[in-house]
Amino acid sequence: MSKLDESLLTGLPPFSLLERSQIREILDQALPKRYDEGAEIFHEGHDAERFHLLLDGYIRVVKTTEGGEQIIALHISPGQLFGIAPALNRDTYPATAVAASESLALSWPVRLWGEFTANYQGFATESYNTLGQRLGEMQTRITELATQAVEQRVAAALLRMVTQSGRKVEEGIEIAFPVTRRNISEMTGTTLHTVSRLLSAWEKDGIVHSTRKHIVVTAPHRLVVLSGAQG
Amino acid sequence: MSKLDESLLTGLPPFSLLERSQIREILDQALPKRYDEGAEIFHEGHDAERFHLLLDGYIRVVKTTEGGEQIIALHISPGQLFGIAPALNRDTYPATAVAASESLALSWPVRLWGEFTANYQGFATESYNTLGQRLGEMQTRITELATQAVEQRVAAALLRMVTQSGRKVEEGIEIAFPVTRRNISEMTGTTLHTVSRLLSAWEKDGIVHSTRKHIVVTAPHRLVVLSGAQG
DNA sequence: CGACCTCTTTGTCCTTCAGCAAACTTGCGG
DNA sequence: CCGCAAGTTTGCTGAAGGACAAAGAGGTCG
Structure with missing residues (x-):
């Protein structure tokens, strides 16, 4: 098996302060894996055996209700850590992770978590x-769900995806991973029908x-208006 | 000024593993303060200068929307740490904390955070x-808000408060702090009118x-049914 | 190329619940 | 002990949006 290239990690926040030799060591313990769109990376409730770093692609973190409905909790962008149950002293994954587009991720066994946070300055900080960001984002979503109408929530969800993953194309800004109406409804707590009507x-x-x-x-600015953000 | 009694901290999870001398040292640096019902302990967006431990009473953590509406993010029970912005590398408080009932809390300047987590085993773990618990609870609330009807959400909110703070009285289990209809509506994203109707x-x-x-x-069991929890 | 599957669009109906309004209860402060 | 403030109850109305239904549009796989 050939060694992974160090350039994969240099420049990423969790590793930005490290020596080349440290990065080498971390990389040698990493397991790289490719996931097809729709493939599951880990499942809610299962033993958290590894923690992950997304190198390329996008990940949806999903919860399923007793009634079988799915809720999209958040999206992971390249460069982000995910499945970091050990950071919260959990030994099972709190949600399911699914590749939103074809993705590439590294992972390490959780037993290395303590070692990483202890030895590598910047790693703990970054996690x-x-x-903190996620907690804040969840706060925001709770507030939205509790106070805003469907149209505002859908507008806000689009804006969030655009902000997180938007790439410039000639007509405007494109969300960088596949999204269906159903997906949006799962992010905003409404039905795909309503989302379809709004998008139309x-x-x-x-x-x-x-x-x-x-x-x-x-026209992002018009979405901002629709989302009811403060001026 | 007389010294605080060590029994205040012994037995609390963050300090359960510590020596008496360590507890003494922690306590000597703590600032105790009493808050009247409704008093604000810290305010969203302000510099996070101190972190807190609730000894007695109950705290509501609140966010205010641009539109002026309030959302109750969570309740803090005795023994819990709160306002722990430093744990998330934040330097401002992400929400406002208000005493739900007359309360007593200790607080320490944030500069001690690093020292505490580094020196006192159990402190970092506990935080x-x-x-992790809060993240999980917020997840649950997002799911509820996104998928459940008002009646189920209100039932779930009552159950959550009962679970967290219930004390046995002869008629059943009482929520240990004052709650108005408006408060419940702020937890569930509905109006006080609807809450009133449901309670009636x-x-x-x-x-x-x-x-x-x-x-x-x-009749807690009947609330469980109403809340639509899985069987 | 055709069948099928998934996702979308659009229409109609109907329930839920927010908005508004007004009267009522309870506790507190002067 | 009275008046006021804060919180509650309840009725009515209308709009938002969920539920159901059915047809259309890509995309993919044989």
């Missing part, structure tokens, strides 16, 4: 930054342009 | 446990008994 209306107004599984936002 | 109905059905600011749940 707690991540946790916005398409008519020239705010978005959407093909089957991809969405391009052509 | 990350706390964080449940009162008629003999599930709860509520006075002005206190609620006694007389």
Whole structure:
């Protein structure tokens, strides 16, 4: 098996302060793996045996209710740690991770977590930054769900995806991973029908342009207005 | 100023593994403070200068939307750490903390955070446990808000408060801090009117008994059914 | 190339619940 | 002990959006 290239990790926040030799050591213990779109990386409730770092692609973190409904808790972008149950002293994964697009991730056994946080300055810091961000994002979503109408929530969800993963195309900014109406409904707590209606209306107004599984936002500022963000 | 009694901390999870001398040292650096019901302990967005430990009473952690609406993010019970922005590498408080009942808390300047987590085994562990629990609880609430009807959410909110703070009285289990209809509506993302109607109905059905600011749940099992929890 | 599967669109109906309004209860402060 | 403030109850109305239904549009695999 050939060695992984060090450039995979240099520049990523968790490792930015490390020596080349340290990165080499970390990398030698990593297991790289490719996931097809829709493939499951780990499952809610299962033993958290490894923690992960997304190198390329996008991951959806999903919870399933007793009633079988799915809720998309958050999206992971390249460079982010995920499945970091050990950071919370948990020994099972709190949610399921599914590749939203074809993805590449590294993973390490949880027993290395303590070693990493203890030895590598910046690693612990970065994981707690991540946790803090997620906590904040979840706060925001709770507030949205509790106070805002469906249209505002859907607008906010689009904006969030655009902010997190948007890449410039000629018509505007495209969300970098496949998204269906159903996916959006799972992020916003509504039905795919309502999402479809909203997107159709916005398409008519020239705010978005959407093909089957991809969405391009052509007028982000108008979405901001719709989302009811503070001015 | 007289010294604080060591028994305040012995037995609490963050300190359970410590020597008497260590507890003494921690305590000598703590600032105790009493808060009246409704008093603010810290405010969203302000510099996080201290972190806190609740000794007695109950704290509501609240977020305010741009529109001026309040959302109750969570309740803190005695023995819990709160305002632990440093654990997330934040330097401002992410939410506002208000005493739900007359409360007593200790606090320490954030500069001691690193020292505490480094020197006192169990302290770091406990704070990350706390964080993990909160993350999980927020997940649950997002799922509830996204998938469940108002009645189920209100039932779930009551159950959560009962679980967290319930004390046995002769008629059933009483929530240990004052709660108004408005408070419940701020936890569940509905209006105080709807909450009032639900409580009236449940009162008629003999599930709860509520006075002005206190609620006694007389038939918890029936609330569980209403909340739509999995069987 | 055709069949099938998934995702989308659009229509209609109907329930839930927010909004508004007004009267009522309870506790507290002067 | 009275008046006021804060919280509650309840009725009515209308709109938002969920549920159901059915047809259309890509995409993929044989």
